[in-house]
Amino acid sequence: MAHDNLPAIFHHFHPIEDKMLQIIDNEGNVIDKKRMPELDDEIIIDAYKQMLYERIADEMAVSYQRQGRMYTYTPNIGQEAIHIAAGMHIRGEDWLVPAFREMGTLLAKGVTMKEIFLFYLGNEHGGSFRNIRNVLPMAISIGTQFHHAVGIGYAVKYQKKEEVVFTFIGDGGTSEGDFSEALNFAGVWQVPVIFTVQNNQYAISVPVQKQTRSVNLAVKSVAFGIPGIKVDGNDFFAMYLAYQIAVDYARSGRGAVLIEALTYRLGAHTTSDDPSKYRNEAEEQLWGKSDPLLRLKRYMQSAGIRAIDEEQLREQYREEIDRQFADAEQEKSYPLSDLFDHMYTDMPDELRRQKSEYEQFLSWKEKRR
Ligand SMILES: Cc1ncc(C[n+]2csc(CCOP(=O)(O)OP(=O)(O)O)c2C)c(N)n1
Numbered sequence: 001m002a003h004d005n006l007p008a009i010f011h012h013f014h015p016i017e018d019k020m021l022q023i024i025d026n027e028g029n030v031i032d033k034k035r036m037p038e039l040d041d042e043i044i045i046d047a048y049k050q051m052l053y054e055r056i057a058d059e060m061a062v063s064y065q066r067q068g069r070m071y072t073y074t075p076n077i078g079q080e081a082i083h084i085a086a087g088m089h090i091r092g093e094d095w096l097v098p099a100f101r102e103m104g105t106l107l108a109k110g111v112t113m114k115e116i117f118l119f120y121l122g123n124e125h126g127g128s129f130r131n132i133r134n135v136l137p138m139a140i141s142i143g144t145q146f147h148h149a150v151g152i153g154y155a156v157k158y159q160k161k162e163e164v165v166f167t168f169i170g171d172g173g174t175s176e177g178d179f180s181e182a183l184n185f186a187g188v189w190q191v192p193v194i195f196t197v198q199n200n201q202y203a204i205s206v207p208v209q210k211q212t213r214s215v216n217l218a219v220k221s222v223a224f225g226i227p228g229i230k231v232d233g234n235d236f237f238a239m240y241l242a243y244q245i246a247v248d249y250a251r252s253g254r255g256a257v258l259i260e261a262l263t264y265r266l267g268a269h270t271t272s273d274d275p276s277k278y279r280n281e282a283e284e285q286l287w288g289k290s291d292p293l294l295r296l297k298r299y300m301q302s303a304g305i306r307a308i309d310e311e312q313l314r315e316q317y318r319e320e321i322d323r324q325f326a327d328a329e330q331e332k333s334y335p336l337s338d339l340f341d342h343m344y345t346d347m348p349d350e351l352r353r354q355k356s357e358y359e360q361f362l363s364w365k366e367k368r369r
């Protein structure tokens with residue numbers, strides 16, 4: 001089970017010792033100079049802009065839901081550094097196997113905002129991504145995506161391709177059997193999969209302290225013989241470096257990597273959730289100080305990177321996002337039969353019965369109008 005050529009960083013930040021990779025602090029000061037990725041200013045500005053775009057799209061999505069124009073939505077606020085750092089490493093031929101809280105990575109892969117809105121409008125085109133290769137639909141059933149990811153990883157390896165599979169799960173998802181099964185499979189077959197655990201401290205109302213007795217979530221990799229690392233998920237540079245090393249490891253055929261990205265869900269679990277019922281404002285304010293956009297902006301200011309006109313950008317992004325939402329709203333809805341027709345060649349009696357019951361319900365509802 002020994003790893004050949006295991007990058008030193010996995011020894012240095014061994015999860016059993018509960019160390020965490022961090023490059024800038026909350027004030028944006030570089031605290032680990034020798035690990036700071038060498039990035040051109042324009043790339044850093046681009047990363048910030050992508051994070052800002054995700055933040056604004058997220059705010060607007062919550063607002064559309066509040067206006068009754070969209071169904072339940074899962075906010076990303078606070079977790080953008082993870083998404084954009086991953087997105088900056090994912091190539092066109094790589095695979096993205098998402099859960100439901102990594103909007104920025106979907107956008108970076110080439111999924112459009114309109115398609116993301118279609119998903120939350122219940123339109124199946126929000127999952128088929130016809131203009132982009134190798135993205136699976138968002139997975140709402142917790143953990144299922146991990147099996148899909150390792151299956152794809154196995155196929156990639158079998159076909160001797162150099163593709164990497166990026167997949168995501170939450171802290172709560174690590175308690176699902178799928179998580180352990182997939183990690184074991186990945187360890188045994190050394191498949192090129194990067195597992196990201198977005199530890200945002202909560203699974204709806206359940207705090208991570210009640211989710212596990214493990215010292216952290218990265219340590220779960222050890223049992224399966226996979227390198228794992230805990231990273232400050234609100235630190236763009238730390239996440240960038242972690243993905244750089246993980247991608248290199250996976251793409252060169254050495255196997256899977258588990259990244260625990262320590263972060264905080266600054267918003268609600270979904271638009272149907274009220275976090276004030278299970279956590280306090282002091283905690284939210286404390287984590288607010290580690291907001292990934294704020295930290296990156298502070299770094300950019302102290303490093304003397306050219307300033308951007310944020311107000312103007314915000315306005316430009318708002319207009320563009322609103323256009324994409326209006327476009328999604330215009331899309332025709334699907335006939336009810338689409339829900340039933342694609343599962344079996346010959347529809348079983350039970351499904352036939354359910355379809356007829358639902359049709360009756362809809363006509364009853366129509367008559368009540
Ligand atoms: C198999 C399954 N069980 C339960 C649920 C209901 N559910 C939706 S989200 C969620 C919590 C997920 O928490 P976590 O994995 O930490 O991800 P986060 O929502 O924090 O991003 C639960 C229990 C579900 N969607 N699927």
Ligand SMILES: [Mg+2]
Binds near residue numbers: 170171
């Ligand atoms: Mg969570």
